[in-house]
Amino acid sequence: MAAAKGRTSVTKEGKEHEEAGSASGAGTILWLIATGRACSRSALTEASGLSRSTVTERLAALFDAGLIEEAPEALPSGGRPARMIRLNTDxxxxxxxxxxxxxxxxxxxxxxxxxxxxxxxxxDIRHGPVPVLGWIVEQFRLLLKRLGRRHEDVLGIGIGLPAPVDHEGGRVVGPSVMTGWDDFDIRAWLQRQFDAPVSVENDVNLMTLAEFRRFWPEVGQFLFIKAGTGIGSGIITDGRLYRGAQGAAGDIGHIQFTGEPAPLCRCGKLGCVEARAAGWAIARDLSNRGVEATTARDVIDHLRANQPEAVRLVREAGRVLGEVTADVVSVLNPSVIVIGGTLAQAGEDLLSGVRELVYQRSLPLATRNLTIAAGQSDIRTGLLLGAALLVIETQMRPETIERTIIRHQRSAAAGARRRRAG
Ligand SMILES: [Zn+2]
Structure with a gap:
């Protein structure tokens, strides 16, 4: 039985190799194009170190497979205008x-x-993984149908969750609002539904990735702070997400301050940053003063209506956020800090407090070229784009890209078979 199993897997691997034949080695070329590292024949020859004829051959395979296309606009060049080659994003x-x-x-x-x-x-996330993920799968199927796309077209699935996530293991870790999700293999479960790779990530990390890639792509050391109903942060070092040993890096909302007042946090501890500066805490303080509010959204609405208590509390929250940000600056020395999330819509009412405390408390060397700015991502879609970016980047990595090409070729072949049969 074991021997038979062994043979099956050898055959399968052999088949994969055969199918990769036309595209084998084309992975490097596709990776260079997809990541924007090279976009002309001459640049590809130079960047890949391959001969001109090999590059031409591999490009032909990628054009045939529909993975790349020529852009309508030409690149400026010394002689004949060169055609720009780009990923076929469709x-x-x-x-x-x-x-x-x-x-x-x-x-x-x-x-x-x-x-x-x-x-x-x-x-209701407390219902546990199967009902929630089941609903999501159903909706994805409806959306695919609406667009006229098939399961085989799915490059991957990206999921953002409001909890610390073991990205490698594709599951939630540690206690959180997500009771019943602990150690449930989200990745394997979803992979079975679509036969596509799955990336699971903490929501703040996805917002960080979206903001960083779309608006600050040249910055190496980047810190994103989400100030919404809760508070969290995401860290980019050398252009990559830093997750920490347990996926808990950047969880600044539950750093405790000693001293008075030390309000009770929703995590059960006293004096956390969240309990003093998060949307829910400001809403609590407003309610205590007879101004009705429960979420960060309500706080912003009161602020825009110039409600004096709301203005005062948001400014105070900015200074609390500044205190913890100053500590993070001392550890990470980022060159850009972006404050996003619903509370960031308060603009300077929140940001000036952050700046004040960071410049006051951090070392001059760390703040000399530091930029502190408000987030530019759309609150509604930022996280979704971050999840998509994570999937695309993962599937276009040098170590996964050959497999991506093979999967695409298989799905194209399946589509052709279906068209012949139909
Ligand atoms: Zn807490």
Whole structure:
């Protein structure tokens, strides 16, 4: 039995190799194009170190497979204008989900990524993984159908969750609002539904990735702070997400301050940053003063109506956020800090407090060239685009790209077979 099993896997691997034949080695070329490292024949020859004829051959295979295309505009060059080669952002789609505590937002994107279709629904995350993920799968299927795309077109699935995530293991770790999700293999479960690779990530990390890649791509050391109903942060070092040993890096909302007042946090401890500066804490303080509020959204509405208590509390929250940010600056020495999330819509009412404390408390060397700015991502779609970016980057990595090409060729072949049969 074991021997038979062994033979099966050898045959399968052999077949994969055969199918990769036309594209084998084309992975490096596709990776150079997809990541924008090279976009002309001469640049590809130089960057890959391959001969001109080999590059031409591999490009032909990628054009045939529909993975790349020529841009209509020509590149400036010394002699004849060179044609720009780019990824065909339509060759696959990404399924992207933003799962919150009480809502889920889903999207299908192309490989730019641009959102092609969206759905939103009410869920209760405490019901556990199977009902929630089941609903998501159903919605993804409806969206695919609406776009006329097939399961085989799915390059991958990206899921954002409001909890610390073991990215490698594809599951939630540690105690959180997500009771019943602990150690449930989200990746394996979803992979079975679509036969596509799945990336699971903490929501703040996805917002960080979206903000960084789209608006600050040249910055190496980047810190994103999400100030919304809760508070968290995401860290980019040398252009990559830093997750920490347990996926808990950047969880600044529950750093405790000693001293008075030390209000009770929703995590059960006293004096956390969240309990003093998060949307829910400001809403609590407003309610205590007779101004009705429960979420960060309510706080912003009061602020825009110039409610004096709301203005005062948001400014105070900015200074609390500044205190903890100053500590993070001392450890990480980022060159850009972006404050995003619903509370960041308060603009300078929040940001000036952050700046004041960071410049006051951090070493001059660390703040000399430091930029502190408000987030530019759309609150509604930022996280969805971050999830799509994570999937695209993972599937276009040098170590995974050959497999991506093979999967695409298989799906194209399956599509052709179906068309012949139909
Ligand atoms: Zn706490």
């Amino acid at each position: 060759f696959g789609v990404v399924l992207s989900a933003d799962i919150g505590e009480s809502h889920a937002r889903l999207a299908i994107t192309d490989l730019e990524p641009r959102i092609l279709a969206e759905a939103v629904g009410t869920i």
